[in-house]
Amino acid sequence: MPPRRKTRQVNVGGVPIGGDAPVALQTMTAGYTYEIDKCIAEIQKLARAGADLVRVAVPDKVDTEALKHIIPASPVPIVADVHFHFQRALEAIEAGVHKIRLNPGNIQDRAQVNRVIAACKERGIPIRVGVNEGGIVERKDKDQRAAEKATLARDYRANLIKLMLDKLDEYLRIFDENNFHDVVISAKSIDPLLVIDVYTAISAKYDYPLHLGVTHAGPPETGRIRSISALGTLLANGIGDTIRISYAADPVHEVEDGKELLCCLGLRRRTEPELIACPTCGRIEVDLFKLVTDVRHKLATEIDIPVKVAVMGCVVNGPGECEGADVAIFAGKGKGIIYVQGEQRRTVPENQMLDALLGECREFAERVKRGEAQLKGGDVEIKPPDPLPRKHGGVALPVVGK
Numbered sequence: 001m002p003p004r005r006k007t008r009q010v011n012v013g014g015v016p017i018g019g020d021a022p023v024a025l026q027t028m029t030a031g032y033t034y035e036i037d038k039c040i041a042e043i044q045k046l047a048r049a050g051a052d053l054v055r056v057a058v059p060d061k062v063d064t065e066a067l068k069h070i071i072p073a074s075p076v077p078i079v080a081d082v083h084f085h086f087q088r089a090l091e092a093i094e095a096g097v098h099k100i101r102l103n104p105g106n107i108q109d110r111a112q113v114n115r116v117i118a119a120c121k122e123r124g125i126p127i128r129v130g131v132n133e134g135g136i137v138e139r140k141d142k143d144q145r146a147a148e149k150a151t152l153a154r155d156y157r158a159n160l161i162k163l164m165l166d167k168l169d170e171y172l173r174i175f176d177e178n179n180f181h182d183v184v185i186s187a188k189s190i191d192p193l194l195v196i197d198v199y200t201a202i203s204a205k206y207d208y209p210l211h212l213g214v215t216h217a218g219p220p221e222t223g224r225i226r227s228i229s230a231l232g233t234l235l236a237n238g239i240g241d242t243i244r245i246s247y248a249a250d251p252v253h254e255v256e257d258g259k260e261l262l263c264c265l266g267l268r269r270r271t272e273p274e275l276i277a278c279p280t281c282g283r284i285e286v287d288l289f290k291l292v293t294d295v296r297h298k299l300a301t302e303i304d305i306p307v308k309v310a311v312m313g314c315v316v317n318g319p320g321e322c323e324g325a326d327v328a329i330f331a332g333k334g335k336g337i338i339y340v341q342g343e344q345r346r347t348v349p350e351n352q353m354l355d356a357l358l359g360e361c362r363e364f365a366e367r368v369k370r371g372e373a374q375l376k377g378g379d380v381e382i383k384p385p386d387p388l389p390r391k392h393g394g395v396a397l398p399v400v401g402k
């Protein structure tokens with residue numbers, strides 16, 4: 001993977017963004033900010049799931065009033081999402097918010113934007129400047145809006161990228177003129193290819209940290225691939241300093257998927273169990289899908305260290321497919337063989353596979369915590385039992401309980 005692109009660093013309430021800081025994971029609350037207790041509970045849930053920052057909408061004064069109670073109770077820095085009303089930004093800053101998300105294009109006049117910048121500068125609060133697809137077409141000036149829409153209609157993708165870059169230039173000039181450089185840039189779109197192209201172009205032109213996202217991606221079922229294809233490509237090319245995956249669903253799914261993406265790309269250290277499972281094929285002889293689902297739920301609730309667990313449908317290809325697993329089970333003919341760090345432990349009947357596997361995982365995790373075993377981090381060699389001839393080929397499983 002290419003090295004991370006070097007950017008300036010900003011500080012969001014103690015969480016560094018850009019420079020050599022880890023890619024920060026953020027999300028946004030779905031509830032009303034003015035419902036203080038619910039908002040705090042949602043932020044706490046998102047932080048527990050792994051969010052480094054949480055953004056809240058502040059459309060009304062009652063929301064910025066609530067920030068005074070929410071910010072001290074939050075375990076992570078809070079970003080205020082401001083649209084249209086510069087006063088909300090000033091109130092949020094006064095309440096102690098750690099970052100402002102602001103689109104200068106939808107604030108009525110330049111003097112108001114300058115006041116927000118001055119307030120942020122005084123308190124060392126960064127501002128995210130967005131040129132997202134949904135808000136890029138000029139809203140203030142009817143004629144300009146009509147002209148921009150007509151240009152976009154001619155070659156939507158190419159012209160949208162150009163428009164986003166032009167707007168960004170225009171907005172950043174405002175920050176330059178105010179000698180304000182604690183800026184984070186976002187340029188989201190619903191189109192993953194456009195997201196890749198526009199962030200790549202921005203990254204070549206500016207050294208401000210980048211907030212990556214695919215906007216309005218839909219529910220996780222349809223939005224997941226859309227988001228991960230764009231964000232994964234950019235991150236794998238060293239572009240991106242903070243990410244938000246946006247779903248039309250409980251934002252905890254945004255955090256879970258964002259965390260998994262960062263772990264898969266080696267940009268975040270895994271802290272929870274990792275599950276490897278085979279896709280199954282014509283060799284399968286147990287109900288593997290149910291076993292995998294049950295193991296996943298149990299691991300998530302019962303094991304709190306990054307044990308690598310493999311659930312495989314057979315001993316023919318399973319061992320090779322899950323080299324590196326700390327605890328593994330290979331199923332077949334109504335039985336399963338369990339391995340712990342490459343050592344064959346026992347063979348159990350199908351109806352005991354879940355409990356036996358979980359028991360080994362728990363015991364192994366306890367041994368790791370006591371310092372009696374180590375997570376091998378991919379360095380586990382699993383040797384399958386000697387193959388014995390069977391009518392249709394394959395491997396005979398050892399006798400149950402051996």
Ligand code: SF4
Nearest residue numbers: 278281313314317318
């Ligand atoms: S582990 Fe066995 S059952 Fe699973 S996909 Fe591979 S060969 Fe098929």
